[in-house]
Amino acid sequence: MKHQALIQRLTLAEKATLMAGKSVWETRDFPEKGIPSIFLSDGPHGIRKQEGEGDHLGLNASVPATCFPTAATLANSWNPDLLEEVGQALGTEASSLGVHMVLGPGLNIKRNPLCGRNFEYYSEDSYQAGKLAAAMIRGLQSQGVAATPKHFAANSQELRRMASDSIVDERTLREIYLTGFEIAVKEGQPKALMSAYNKINGTYANEDRRLLRDILRDEWGFDGIVVSDWGGSNDHALGVENGSHLEMPGTVFVGQKEIIDAVADGRLSEAILDERVDELLTVVLDLAAQEKRIVDYELQHEIAHRAAAESIVLLKNEDHILPLDSQKTVAIIGEFAQNPRYQGAGSSLINPKKLDLTLDHLSDYNLNVLGFAQGYQRVDKEDDVLLQEAVDVAREAETILYYMGLDEISESEGMDRSHLSLPQNQLKLLEALKALGKDIVVVLSAGSVVDLSWDTEVKGLVHAYLSGEAGALAILDVLTGKTNPSGKLSETYPLDLSDVPSSYEFPASGDYALYREGLYVGYRYFDTTATPVKYPFGYGLSYTTFVYSNLILTDLGAELTVTNTGQLAGAEVVQLYVGKHSRAIFGPSKELKGFKKVYLEPGQSIQVQFTFDDYTFRYFNTITDSFEIEGGVYQIAIGASVADIRLSGEVMRSGTTEQLPDYSQLSSYQSGQVNLVSDVEFSNLLGRTIPKESWKVGQELRINDPVLKLQYAKNGLARLVYKILSWLLGRAEKKGKPDLNLLFIYNMPFRAIAKMTGGMIDHPMVEGILTMINGHFFRGSRQVWKAFLQKNQYKKDLDA
Template sequence: MKYKDIIEKMTLEEKASLMSGKDFWQTQDIERLGIPNIFLADGPHGIRKQAEAADHLGLNESIPATCFPTAATVANSWDENLGEKIGSYLGEEAVSQKVNVLLGPGINMKRDPLCGRNFEYFSEDPYHAGKMAASYIKGIQSKGISACVKHFAANNQEERRMSIDTIIDERTLREIYLTGFEIAIEEGKTQTVMSSYNMLNGAYTNENLHLMRDILRKEWNYDGVVVTDWGGSNDRVAGLKAGNELEMPTTNGETNQEIIHAIKAGKIPEELLDENVDRLLDLIFTTEKVYQQPTPRIDIDQHHKLAQQVAEESIVLLKNEESILPIAPEKKVAIIGDFAKNPRYQGAGSSIVNPTQLDNTIDSLKDANLTSIGFEEGFNRYGKKDNNKLNKACQLAQQADVVLLYIGLDEVTEAEGLDRQDMKIPQNQIDLLHAIHQVNTNIVVILSCGSAVEMPWIDKTKGIVHGYLSGQAGARAMLNILTGKVNPSGKLAETYPIRYEDTPAYHYFPGKEVSVEYRESMYIGYRYYDTANVNVRFPFGYGLSYTTFDYGDIDVTKDGVTFAITNTGKVAGMEIAQLYVSAESEAIFRPEKELKGFTKVALEPGETKTVTIPFDDKTFRYYNIKTDQWEVEEANYTITIASSSADIRLTDSIFVKGTNASSPYNKENLPTYYAGDVRNVGKEEFETLLGHSVPVPTWDRSKPLGYNDTIAQCRYAKGAFARFSFQAIRFSYWFLRKIGKRSTANLIIMSVYHMPFRGIARMTGGIINMAMLDGILMIVNGHFFKGLKHFLKERKKMLKTAKEKKMHLAEVGKER
């Protein structure tokens, strides 16, 4: 242990006190031993350190910070160097605000387009996500503080996220849902990992010994800190056994006592607590070193400029019919759409950043080389039809050579805590597009949203430019793309299906009650569409440019693949070349091809560059469930260099010597997985893949409700008061949506409806403890007066204990 001398001086109570927060964002300090507290803050794409009352939902405004494009946006840059630069700027701002741990990046896979938090995540591909996350981590930690990669692991839906049980086979878990974390941890060297809320194959992730001990600690040799997601601790002692050092936020000492009692009762050895304390002390002392130096001053304008550069490299040109873009200066342009004036530039929830400045299209026009003839709002942002706005927009559009139509999803549609209901753009925006098309067919759609949407209206446009959620400088960046000042170079890091029904998890998402079954296995995103030959709107890795690129001279060796790229157009540009690998064998079921490398190359007109994408330890491996380790199948492998997953430019092959492990599967028992069309996998075949039975996916309504049941389950409660409360919550949600208060309505779903009962104690900072919660559950389960009496008794006991503790501390202070 690094800090054995300090730990030997600590009392059992002091050690336990470090295992949960001091308050909502800070760890506990021990003044007599010189152990300071450290500050953790949200920040996947900007620092969210709240100046006033703390919360985890983004309700209260935070100290101003640069709002960079979200991870879903930056993923489209495919630029690791740019990711590292963003990370370094995030690290600088974190240090300036005295933040020790920045809670990001988020790295969960985009299993399904409707996951409400997809805007915070990079990709549907683990290799891509892992590489981008590692670059962020390197940048953040270069400034002396810690990044915190999250949410570990298999957290791919927001509905019932605090209690849902993810049922997934081991190979898919390893290859798809853990590989990104593996790369982020091994290459990024993150000092902190955040466990997810959900269960994984029957155990909460922060208590899951297989996940936390076998894989994270032993296989990956991770020696950093694991912190719970806020309110994400179920059994504190079980979490400690798994190596979960820090529970957040505070429980006002309640769970510390659970640890102390477990040690005194001989349930766990004190040495286990010492190990956890040692790792946490290392995080505290290493991240505090930076504050021994003068606090740096942030160049706000310089950071804003980087935010603009990042947005420019991440914007994706999806359609450019008749070369309508870039727009010539003499063309008369009509600007239509609410998002042009009030940009949709970030997500909602715990990642909300209070920007240092915010560009919008209308105010930025004076610096753009565009001839604007006016602006019209065109539609109501939150979906209400308004014919007056539509008519005014059409009148303006009639006078223009080109219409720039700014549409997308609003802030309450994509938000932490709830999943989207569909993949559609609001109907009032589509109606506006159709109406404008009747008077002017030269329409360029500028899209603002954080995840994939359906585009049945695509034939009504000549151009589509996707800005995703491009941060505080996104509006100016978009104008630079539209006018050709900057050549678009972004490519999609997720597939855009033609319709939601085409997606592989369509029948399995989301899990509604007890569990969610990942029956599609490893076939997510392009892995499914390419294998099952399903047509898509835009493939993974797709993006247009104002120039063209040729590929040639492929050379494959045991170390990697080398090839040449030439800019064959008339303007400078950047091309993202992608390496895909396919096994020429049918012994083990696999996707048609898998991304195993990429590079972004800048080229002047006529310039040729020779580039190499190296192979690594992940290029040919697969996880063998019989040997319980990574193996290489001996076979010929097709090496593909592509401009997108559907745009193959060069191919070659190489023979790879294998590890001689026997096949883990009987092909006859898994016909759907070998065929790759996994939209209708039967229960029996999925259980064969799992190697065990699936749990019953529905609630047992005959049992009394307990700690891990949710408020939503009060509809089945035996207590009339609980059923009445449930109906009141449902009515409040309906009424708030009806009167247009959608953000407030969403909060009810996020912070109440799907909250497990234990969350009432874990998220209230000790205001309600578990003993009081027992009284609440008695009321819920039909024992109103008994429960109320118990609740009041335990509350009185808690207040008395708190008063005695305060008096004791005051006496100790006087003695000092």
């Protein structure tokens, strides 16, 4: 151990105390023994430091900070160098604010477009997500702060996110849901990692030894610390035993007692506890010793601007309507033009240091603007007066520039979406504008996939995603041609939600989330089954054109030439996909295995090289319990998107094992037609029986059931609490602003009460409360009172 002498000076109580936070955002310190405290802060796309009362979910204000584009936006840049630069900016700002550990980046896979937190995640592809996250981590940590990639792992929905069990087969888990983390850990070397709330195949992620020790530490070489998501620790002692370090937020002496009791009764070895303390101290002492950086907020804003501009995706440009003709009159329509939707909601909500507004800067651009009209209310509510005002303004212009998108209540941490449609009042206005017979260009703001069936009614479509505090001017740069758009989609836009295989059971409303689709997530499904889509993975237009030529394939990699054949300088994202036509191991028709963004002047050519790496040809073999290569011929495809392949060829690879899994009973997975996989076939894929829902209406509620089940409680007061909670959530929805703290309570399991009340309530008290909820009021009251007295006595003994 690195800190054996220091650990020997600590008592068991002190070591146990180090395993939980001191407060919502700080770790425990012992200054007299040379152990400092470090400060943790949310920060996937900005530093959300709360200096007053902390709440983790954005209820209380945070100090002003730079709001960069969200992960879903940055991913569309396909530029690791850009993400590393944004990471450096984030790290500098964190350091200047006294933040030692930034809780991000988020790199969960976008299994389904309805997930309410997709705006915080990079991609539906694990390779792309891992490469971008690794770059962000390197940037952050270059400034002396720790990155904390999250949420590890298979965390794919917000409903019941703290009380859900992800049932996923081993091969899918390793290839889809862990590969991004693997790349991020190996190439980014983060000092910390956040475990997910959910279970994975029956075991809480924060207690999963195979996940946290065998894979993360022993296989990938991770040498940092694992921090629980806030309230995400189930059995704290078991978590510490199996590789988790820091239980957050501060559980004061409640978490400490769990560790001490576990050591006393032999459930946790003190030697194991010493290992975790040593690992924790290595990170804490290093971070606390770093000097504060000085931040230049003008430079931060400039970086945010460039990041937004490079991440904007041009989806449609009929008749070359863009860049806008400065000679034609323009009407600007839409609430989002005056009050932009530029970030998500929840624990990533940033208080922007500076916010650019479209209407404030129109004079800076060569645009012939006739006027502006709000057009619609931000909340989805019809307003015929606003609609008519917009139509009247638009009628006088030659081109209509219509700003639209998802409002805050549509996508948020703590809740999943129920559909892909934009707000109906915005769509109604679009129909009214179309009736004018004018050219329409839409500027879309949304953090995730939306239904774009209406794009046949417009000539131009610019998707800005959630572009941060400088996004408004970045959008104007693209619209006027100051910036040539180079963003490409990092997720597939389906024609219909029903085309997405996981949608039949998403979000899972019971105990189990069944990952029936297996490997076929996103483009892997659509491309394999030749299912038509609206816009494919990797798609994005430019104001110039690129030609691919001269593909050369060797055993080591691929090389090709890209030429800018247009009249403008621009950037192209060259994508490498690998497939295998003849195979014993089923899989997608092709998968992303490389990408490079290149910048070219008009007429310029450049050589692009890809080196085959450890991820290029591998699959996870459940017989050998390791990654292997199937021998044979592989197809190498180079393209501008997964559906726009420009060059292709073949290479040969030798196999690494003759022990192959038997997939003869998996016809759906062999064909990729996984939209209606039977229980029998999914069981065959899992290698075990599918778990069945064990709770039914009328049964007593359990310690790990979510609070939302209070609606079925036997205690009338408990049911009343549910009704009040539902009413408050409904009121927040009508206002158009999600109440994250209420959503957190709604989805959290009862046991989390002991983790989120700062020591006021412990686990035995929660068990008593649950007894009351289940209709045994007096017995439960006695339990609570007895547990309360014991807890207070323990605290008195501790203080003495």
